[in-house]
Amino acid sequence: MHPAISISGVSKTYASGFSALKHIDLDIRHGEIFALLGPNGAGKTTLISIVCGIVNRSSGTVSVNGNDIDRDYRMARSLIGLVPQELTVESFETVRSALTFSRGLFGKPANPALIEKILKDLSLWDKRDAKIITLSGGMKRRVMIGKALAHEPEILFLDEPSAGVDVELRQDMWAMVRRLRESGVTIILTTHYIEEAEEMADRVGVINRGEIVLVENKEELMRKLGRKQLRLELRQPLDAVPQALAGYGLELSADGGLLTYTYDNQSERPGVASLLRDLATEGIAFRDLDTLNSSLEEIFVNLVRKAS
Numbered sequence: 001m002h003p004a005i006s007i008s009g010v011s012k013t014y015a016s017g018f019s020a021l022k023h024i025d026l027d028i029r030h031g032e033i034f035a036l037l038g039p040n041g042a043g044k045t046t047l048i049s050i051v052c053g054i055v056n057r058s059s060g061t062v063s064v065n066g067n068d069i070d071r072d073y074r075m076a077r078s079l080i081g082l083v084p085q086e087l088t089v090e091s092f093e094t095v096r097s098a099l100t101f102s103r104g105l106f107g108k109p110a111n112p113a114l115i116e117k118i119l120k121d122l123s124l125w126d127k128r129d130a131k132i133i134t135l136s137g138g139m140k141r142r143v144m145i146g147k148a149l150a151h152e153p154e155i156l157f158l159d160e161p162s163a164g165v166d167v168e169l170r171q172d173m174w175a176m177v178r179r180l181r182e183s184g185v186t187i188i189l190t191t192h193y194i195e196e197a198e199e200m201a202d203r204v205g206v207i208n209r210g211e212i213v214l215v216e217n218k219e220e221l222m223r224k225l226g227r228k229q230l231r232l233e234l235r236q237p238l239d240a241v242p243q244a245l246a247g248y249g250l251e252l253s254a255d256g257g258l259l260t261y262t263y264d265n266q267s268e269r270p271g272v273a274s275l276l277r278d279l280a281t282e283g284i285a286f287r288d289l290d291t292l293n294s295s296l297e298e299i300f301v302n303l304v305r306k307a308s
């Protein structure tokens with residue numbers, strides 16, 4: 001089976017001479033939610049604009065479910081729905097006619113029942129006859145999503161779906177994107193909100209300065225690169241970490257009451273069980289303990305910093 005999207009050796013140099021993408025290789029699998037994560041200006045919009053045929057690439061090939069975006073442009077494009085970053089809806093059109101029109105652009109026969117279903121799924125049915133100009137920002141964004149879905153694409157691109165969307169609406173949108181995935185749609189979202197990738201993605205691709213720094217299953221990424229901390233609140237403050245525990249690289253708080261042990265899966269440091277045993281041997285008792293996992297945010301910041 002072909003990947004949903006296959007990007008191979010894609011580069012982009014803008015007319016200004018700026019090299020926005022440098023030899024990108026990336027496959028998107030059917031049915032996944034893939035988050036393309038990167039800071040502002042990393043090249044996310046450029047990459048999806050190339051896949052959607054809006055921006056010409058300088059080199060490389062792209063295919064959508066096996067259809068080359070040059071040779072089989074119409075087929076490739078009809079498999080994709082794009083929700084751009086900026087709201088580009090006709091203000092005086094009604095919600096329902098905007099969706100109906102979008103479907104028509106792809107040469108698909110009218111399907112009022114489908115448009116009704118999409119509007120209901122997006123909680124826009126009540127607004128079906130409202131002019132778009134009268135809607136709130138969050139509703140306009142949902143209209144954009146509806147327009148992108150009206151021709152029944154297999155793959156949906158969401159470019160910065162949370163930009164300018166308040167926290168509550170963001171949750172609604174995430175729930176909606178998950179429902180879409182459950183219905184079999186492959187979803188690629190670009191974001192610089194780590195929270196969004198952490199919340200939604202099956203896989204994460206990190207892009208920085210036009211290069212893919214890493215592509216990884218999200219859980220795996222957090223397991224491999226995430227660090228963990230064990231914090232122990234001591235019964236009796238210590239003046240210093242005993243020599244016998246030097247191998248753990250423990251940190252002692254200024255007041256001597258809190259010991260922190262940082263470890264990761266690649267570390268050579270011994271495990272938690274042996275630390276607890278050694279603490280007991282040293283006669284160090286603790287009142288409480290907790291663990292902290294580093295977030296995708298810390299991992300991301302480290303990756304981007306390293307690559308800079």
Ligand SMILES: Nc1ncnc2c1ncn2[C@@H]1O[C@H](COP(=O)(O)OP(=O)(O)OP(=O)(O)O)[C@@H](O)[C@H]1O
Binds near residue numbers: 039
């Ligand atoms: N038409 C253009 N001509 C020259 N440079 C451009 C053009 N469009 C984009 N760029 C540059 O290419 C780089 C990548 O832009 P792009 O919009 O793809 O980034 P992005 O990752 O989507 O960032 P953002 O999250 O800010 O949208 C930026 O430095 C941008 O200034």
